[in-house]
Amino acid sequence: MATKPRNSNTKVSLMVMVTIILTTSNVVLCDDKTPVPTDRGQLESWFNQNVGPLEQRKSTLDPALVAAEQGPKVVKVMQDGSGDFKTITDAVNSVPSGNAKRVIISIGAGNYNEKIKIERTKNFITFYGAPGGNLPTLSYGGTAQQYGTVDSATLIVESDYFVAANIQISNTAPRPDGKRPGAQAVALRISGDKAAFYNCKLLGFQDTICDDRHRHFFKNCLVQGTVDFIFGSGRSLYLNTELRVLGDSGMTVIVAQARTMDSQDTAYAFVHCDVTGTGTGSYLGRAWMSNPKVIFAYTTMTSVINPVGWSDNMHTEYDRTLYFGEYKNSGAGAAPAGRAKFSKQLSDAEAQPFLNLGFIDGSSWLLPPPRV
Numbered sequence: 001m002a003t004k005p006r007n008s009n010t011k012v013s014l015m016v017m018v019t020i021i022l023t024t025s026n027v028v029l030c031d032d033k034t035p036v037p038t039d040r041g042q043l044e045s046w047f048n049q050n051v052g053p054l055e056q057r058k059s060t061l062d063p064a065l066v067a068a069e070q071g072p073k074v075v076k077v078m079q080d081g082s083g084d085f086k087t088i089t090d091a092v093n094s095v096p097s098g099n100a101k102r103v104i105i106s107i108g109a110g111n112y113n114e115k116i117k118i119e120r121t122k123n124f125i126t127f128y129g130a131p132g133g134n135l136p137t138l139s140y141g142g143t144a145q146q147y148g149t150v151d152s153a154t155l156i157v158e159s160d161y162f163v164a165a166n167i168q169i170s171n172t173a174p175r176p177d178g179k180r181p182g183a184q185a186v187a188l189r190i191s192g193d194k195a196a197f198y199n200c201k202l203l204g205f206q207d208t209i210c211d212d213r214h215r216h217f218f219k220n221c222l223v224q225g226t227v228d229f230i231f232g233s234g235r236s237l238y239l240n241t242e243l244r245v246l247g248d249s250g251m252t253v254i255v256a257q258a259r260t261m262d263s264q265d266t267a268y269a270f271v272h273c274d275v276t277g278t279g280t281g282s283y284l285g286r287a288w289m290s291n292p293k294v295i296f297a298y299t300t301m302t303s304v305i306n307p308v309g310w311s312d313n314m315h316t317e318y319d320r321t322l323y324f325g326e327y328k329n330s331g332a333g334a335a336p337a338g339r340a341k342f343s344k345q346l347s348d349a350e351a352q353p354f355l356n357l358g359f360i361d362g363s364s365w366l367l368p369p370p371r372v
Contacts, residue, residue, distance in 0.1 A: 032358030036239070038298060038328070040272045043240055047219070050357060051366050062194075062364050064100070065161060068124040072102035074372060079110045088127075088138065089114050097121040104128050106372050107136040107167065115140040120158040120192065128372050129166035135201065137168040145182025150210050153186035160214075162195040165369050170203035175226065178250060186210050190234070197221055198369040204229065205246065211236050211268065215360040219369075224277075228256035228288065230268065237360050238270045245304050247279025253311065255285035257292035267293035267323075269354040275301040275333060286311040287318040295346065295354050297327040305333030310340045318342075327351040 037046050058066050076083030077091050083106075085091040091105045097119070104126040116138065118125055129136040142152040155169050169187045176183035187204040193214035201222045202209055208225035211234035218237070223230060224244040245252050254275070259266050273296070275284075282304050285294045310324045319342040326336065327346040336345050344350075357363060 032363045033356055036271055036355045043272055051368055053368060060363055065365055068100055068102045072104055074104045074106055076106045078108040083108060087114060088112050088116055092116060092118055095122045095125060099123055104370060104372055109134045109136055111137045111139055113139055115142055115154060117156040118159050123159045124161045125159060126163040126370055127167050128370055131166045135166055135168045137170060139170045139172050141172040142185060143173045143182055144184040149184050149186065149207060150189050153189040153210060156189045158191045160192045160194055162192055163370060164200050165198040168201040175205040190216055194365040196366060207231055217360055217366055226252050228253055230254060231256040233258040233266045235266050235360060236268050238273055240272045242274045242276055245277030245282045247277055247282040247304055252279060252282040253286045255294050256288035257294050258289045259291040259293050260289045261291055269359055270296045270299055271355060273299045275299060275305060277304045279304055281306045283311045284309050285324060287313045287315055287322045290318050291321045293323040295325040296329055297351055297355060299329045301329055301331040301333030303332040307338035308340050310343045312342060
């Protein structure tokens, strides 16, 4: 009996089917649930895969964002008068109330000594500096004594869909000495929803960033400070960001998260970050309020961190309600053995909700860094 001849087309068809399945799988995985890779070296490819350009994601992005990004307007700020404006304030003032189109404010090199506020009616504004070492600097020396803590910020953003790329924002007020009242000085207050910061430097001492409320994303940034230098009630993901502690004197704390009850959908996640700086006694976070929620994952910590790691702020009653978690961190400051008993080393399942873009619903609004 003759054997049935093998059809070479069958092998080709199977290969095509496998290719289609793999390609489809890659598409399916490009969503809010795709976990951050454990290897930091794969972080950029993961980001590029999951935060694709507008043209590839129009069906999944917020319709208002898609409409805003069609034909963005670029205005230039140059101190020498060669742009559209000499000050950032004038450029912001040129954006109409009720703005519904992306306005990219391209800022030339230099130090801009301005106190800037973007009102909640001016959505879709981008601050853009040319990439490289000479970042444009927004600086001001406002303090809590003058303005109140949250309004002391050099840059206040109350509008939605704000983006900053390649910008340095600093508060130049003197370092608090623990004696002068109202010495807190904020560099950035971000109160609007769906904001992203790429390659930005945020410099101050006490209360550097008021991560006030709503969803935010920080990538490839530097945040520097002393006490509570990231504080507020935002729901924010900090990715591949350096947290530089100036801990050579006094008590120093990185995070003071302001959650007050379990029902509040607010937390900070620091993933693939680096904790650096001076001193040896800094805390990752403290229980400023009763129910803070903060996690550090895949983060390298130097000996700047106190072995205890966390503080309940002398409120032992908060030990039952706070959520301070760590997951697969490394470095001299990450040893779990000496950690405060009220903190926890997270299991894989416990860590997963913090390790993807779904933590900030990123698939509906997050776009790659702008290019001008």
